[in-house]
Amino acid sequence: MELYPLKFNPIFKEKIWGGQKIKTILGKDFSPLPNCGETWEISGVKGNVSVVSEGLLKGCGLDSLIEEYKGKLVGERIYKEFGSEFPLLVKFIDANEDLSIQVHPDDKVAKAKHSCFGKTEMWYVFQAEEGARLNTGFQKGVTKEKYLEYLEKKKLEEVLNFEEVKSGDVFFLPAGRVHFIGKGILLAEIQQTSDITYRIYDFDRVDDKGQKRELHTELALDVIDFNHYSDYKTQYTDKVNTSVQLVQNVCFTTNLLHVDGLISRSYKGLDCFVIYVCFEGKAVIKYGKEAVNIQKGDSLLIPATIEEVTVESISETKLLESYIE
Structure with a gap:
């Protein structure tokens, strides 16, 4: 299947x-x-x-x-x-x-x-x-x-x-x-x-x-890091229809996708699943000739075999996009 x-x-x-x-x-x-x-x-x-x-x-x-x-x-x-x-x-x-x-x-x-x-x-x-x-x-x-x-x-x-x-x-x-x-x-x-x-x-x-x-x-x-750091909060600038990196480390990468219209995402060469978490709006995720809806409160696991998708907003949409590089 x-x-x-x-x-x-x-x-x-x-x-x-x-x-x-x-x-x-x-x-x-x-x-x-x-x-x-x-x-x-x-x-x-x-x-x-x-x-x-x-x-x-x-x-x-x-x-x-x-x-x-x-x-x-x-x-x-x-x-x-x-x-x-x-x-x-x-x-x-x-x-x-x-x-x-x-x-x-x-x-x-x-x-x-x-x-x-x-x-x-x-x-x-x-x-x-x-x-x-x-x-x-x-x-x-x-x-x-x-x-x-x-x-x-x-x-x-x-x-x-x-x-x-x-x-x-x-x-x-x-x-x-x-x-x-x-x-x-x-x-x-x-x-x-x-x-x-x-x-x-x-x-x-x-x-x-x-x-x-x-x-x-x-x-x-045995595990607490007792040091102080000056950058506890992540600084970033929200950009519409652009992938904005929030976190990147060996465990995972997470980006913000703020979609108002259409955005294309290519995962060729990534060789990893991708997770979308929707916390605002509603959109259609298109892959090949197929599509699936995603809306506020949904999470979606995109298999590694799906290497290209487009995200088209039905209403202004914000997604977290996570994978392992």
């Missing part, structure tokens, strides 16, 4: 900090959860594998598709490197309350301790309430000893770097960078395929059973 651009059923995640924006803003009103904090849009994580929602491959899991189609789906070089494991995970996150302060290990630590990949990620802010902020890194460099002192006194926020955010803000978070998403923020997260999180501090919250969530203080100490 010939491959085509694939849509998947979202995997809904109930979170103690979740809200309603995935329904009210992204239009996923079929969520069964009262406090949906995340949807996993495209996932190969064991136990959370995405299932195709449309077309002749409807009902097929992403893992089984990779086993069957191999490099035709993900790209020959990607299949050679990652095998049957899909290397990226795409999420929407709705923070109705602050998330925990956390950090993720890099590949070396994650493979040694958890037999999986580490977690480098990026955020694209879809919507933010006035005054909403998030944490990425430290406002000044700290020693491990000083960090522990602030943590034990429950004053860690005093040394963290906070950024007030608005729609369109982008943040790149390499493994090892302390971070948390503040309340009032809806964003997309593009990341390595990994579900390893070291929770540093959870503001002493308890669940509906009166239990606090587990902390991972010692594990986090």
Whole structure:
């Protein structure tokens, strides 16, 4: 069977900090959860594998598709490197309350301790309430000893770097960078395929059973980057009908496609799948003699065998375009 651009059923995640924006803003009103904090849009994580929602491959899991189609789906070089494991995970996150302060290990630590990949990620802010902020890194460099002192006194926020955010803000978070998403923020997260999180501090919250969530203080100490950086927020200029690079690293590249009319994209020589995440508008993705619609809240996996597409907006459209170079 010939491959085509694939849509998947979202995997809904109930979170103690979740809200309603995935329904009210992204239009996923079929969520069964009262406090949906995340949807996993495209996932190969064991136990959370995405299932195709449309077309002749409807009902097929992403893992089984990779086993069957191999490099035709993900790209020959990607299949050679990652095998049957899909290397990226795409999420929407709705923070109705602050998330925990956390950090993720890099590949070396994650493979040694958890037999999986580490977690480098990026955020694209879809919507933010006035005054909403998030944490990425430290406002000044700290020693491990000083960090522990602030943590034990429950004053860690005093040394963290906070950024007030608005729609369109982008943040790149390499493994090892302390971070948390503040309340009032809806964003997309593009990341390595990994579900390893070291929770540093959870503001002493308890669940509906009166239990606090587990902390991972010692594990986090081994991976935290205690340095300060001056460029936590990604700077870019939005350009209509032009691909604008937001993030480029060994784990993934993500571009912004702001389409008002028509834009052509060639992936010849890339030898990799491409993911589109739509967060504004509606468009038609044309490939050969075929086409598929994409609209706000949709994510689309374009197989490696489809090397050229055109994106024609029905209404002004914004997409995130991600792949591995």
